[in-house]
Amino acid sequence: MAPMRVAIGGISHESSTFATVPTTLVDFERRHYAEGDKLLTTFADTRTGIGGFLAAAAEADFTVVPTLFAAAMPGGPVTAEATRALVDRLTAGLRVAQAEGPLAGVLLDLHGAMVSELDDDGESFILRAVRAVVGADLPVLVELDLHGNVTPEMIDLATVTMAYDEYPHTDPYERGHELGLLLARIVREGVRPTTALVRIPLLAGLQRQYTHAEPMLGVKRLAHELEAEPGVLAVSYLPGFAWADIPPTGFSVIATTDGDPAQARQIADRLARFVWERRGEFVVRPLPVEEAVRLAMAAPAGPIVLADIGDNPGGGTPADGTVLLDALLRLGATRAALAPLNDPEAASPAQASGEGSRLTLRLGGKTDRFHGQPLTVSGRVVRVTDGRFVHTGPMSTGVVIDLGPTAVLALEGWAGGEVEVVVTTHRYQPTDLGIFRTQGIEPTDRQILAVKSSVHYRAAFTPIAKQIIEVDTPGLTSPHLDGLEFRHLTRPIYPFDPDMTWHP
Ligand SMILES: [Zn+2]
Numbered sequence: 001m002a003p004m005r006v007a008i009g010g011i012s013h014e015s016s017t018f019a020t021v022p023t024t025l026v027d028f029e030r031r032h033y034a035e036g037d038k039l040l041t042t043f044a045d046t047r048t049g050i051g052g053f054l055a056a057a058a059e060a061d062f063t064v065v066p067t068l069f070a071a072a073m074p075g076g077p078v079t080a081e082a083t084r085a086l087v088d089r090l091t092a093g094l095r096v097a098q099a100e101g102p103l104a105g106v107l108l109d110l111h112g113a114m115v116s117e118l119d120d121d122g123e124s125f126i127l128r129a130v131r132a133v134v135g136a137d138l139p140v141l142v143e144l145d146l147h148g149n150v151t152p153e154m155i156d157l158a159t160v161t162m163a164y165d166e167y168p169h170t171d172p173y174e175r176g177h178e179l180g181l182l183l184a185r186i187v188r189e190g191v192r193p194t195t196a197l198v199r200i201p202l203l204a205g206l207q208r209q210y211t212h213a214e215p216m217l218g219v220k221r222l223a224h225e226l227e228a229e230p231g232v233l234a235v236s237y238l239p240g241f242a243w244a245d246i247p248p249t250g251f252s253v254i255a256t257t258d259g260d261p262a263q264a265r266q267i268a269d270r271l272a273r274f275v276w277e278r279r280g281e282f283v284v285r286p287l288p289v290e291e292a293v294r295l296a297m298a299a300p301a302g303p304i305v306l307a308d309i310g311d312n313p314g315g316g317t318p319a320d321g322t323v324l325l326d327a328l329l330r331l332g333a334t335r336a337a338l339a340p341l342n343d344p345e346a347a348s349p350a351q352a353s354g355e356g357s358r359l360t361l362r363l364g365g366k367t368d369r370f371h372g373q374p375l376t377v378s379g380r381v382v383r384v385t386d387g388r389f390v391h392t393g394p395m396s397t398g399v400v401i402d403l404g405p406t407a408v409l410a411l412e413g414w415a416g417g418e419v420e421v422v423v424t425t426h427r428y429q430p431t432d433l434g435i436f437r438t439q440g441i442e443p444t445d446r447q448i449l450a451v452k453s454s455v456h457y458r459a460a461f462t463p464i465a466k467q468i469i470e471v472d473t474p475g476l477t478s479p480h481l482d483g484l485e486f487r488h489l490t491r492p493i494y495p496f497d498p499d500m501t502w503h504p
Helices: 025-029 037-043 049-059 080-099 122-134 152-157 172-189 216-227 261-277 289-298 323-330 344-353 457-461
Strands: 005-012 032-035 063-071 105-109 140-144 160-163 193-200 232-238 251-258 304-308 336-342 358-363 375-385 388-390 400-402 406-412 418-424 448-451 467-471
Touching: 005 049, 005 080, 025 032, 025 063, 025 080, 032 037, 037 049, 037 063, 049 063, 049 105, 049 140, 049 172, 063 080, 080 122, 105 122, 105 172, 122 140, 122 152, 140 172, 152 193, 160 172, 160 193, 160 232, 160 251, 172 232, 193 261, 216 232, 216 261, 232 261, 251 261, 289 304, 289 323, 289 448, 289 467, 304 323, 304 457, 323 336, 323 375, 323 406, 323 418, 323 448, 344 358, 344 375, 344 406, 344 418, 448 457
Parallel strands: 005 063, 005 105, 105 140, 140 160, 304 448, 304 467, 336 418, 336 448
Antiparallel strands: 032 063, 193 251, 232 251, 358 375, 375 406, 388 400, 406 418
């Protein structure tokens, strides 16, 4: 008997409806993009969702039919043109696959928080197009990021929906692998997934979504306990992505059982109640900027990690915020390094003037009005690189990163001191020590490491950090959600409506 054929692909984007720059086709094509067989060579042996699908397919003796995988850096909503082009390419791949013979199933790596100009619910838009090609009955298993804002339509369109368990996202590979093996049980053993979704009216601060501390650690533990009950196939918890001003935004839990909808419902309700009882713990309380910098400078030993949580490009910000850099230069910090500062207009002259040269330029704060002013700074060009490196740490291991032309500037502090800044041409969230090491900065030798990230930096930086401080910088990932103008959220929702009552 010929091996069963399984199509693999995905389109992944986390969209901030508050970000001012829309996400275009080029943003996908130059970030993570692979069509056809290129998907196999790009993702084999990577710790990604697609990498997990491929490993499970090999174990289950499936023949893989690669279609398209495309992911862009989080940013503004995906343009209509990009949405149509990507969905057309994905479904064209599925049509070709079907023309060559029957498919046993489809494994899709999506996000869950993609907002398209064509549809607030980008994943359902993708899944409707997929169903139009493969029909209503073919198993279509979907992996989501834990930041997905899940809708009932997504759940109805997918056969199984499973999210990452960890934030930082160290387990996309494991969840992809788990889904691939579950597909084998569906097509060979007659497992019949049935799913319950409960949406909780809660906007969870990103910093409190960290899955290695409370309150999320307890949520994770209970989910794993429930997942171990007989008949349960998968339990997921998605605290969601609050910077999407759309009705479905919030916390969701998903339970999938083998043919028992009442059991799925009961498990989802129980987990949802557990989350709701802890809603007050999802509020973030970061340290004011100057207080954080002074604390880091005074610490007896480094590195002290300062998390610039207001300007996390992983949440769609420009990564050119200057508020933390301004404080470091003003207060005289030294042996301090900051990454990244995304500013192509500054990276380019630094590249041109070359290593060892001195220059004065306007740096950062150029994209919008939310992330501080451009700073006039002077210093030396310490290093110029092409900005390409491979992740070797616990997140996205094996994935190639392209920062574009990159320069390390050693900037003179205005009250003495010196701050090294990694100035990039493309946005990047610092989730790997390679962001410093490949630019000639040994992070363990520095007193202060400032990183533009909400939580993901913790996977790589916790092992070397003497202390981690969440800094209250302004920006489009600031935890002060009340500073944003929400118009389309479903109300009431906690913490905006603190006295509300709710039960699943
Ligand atoms: Zn995420």
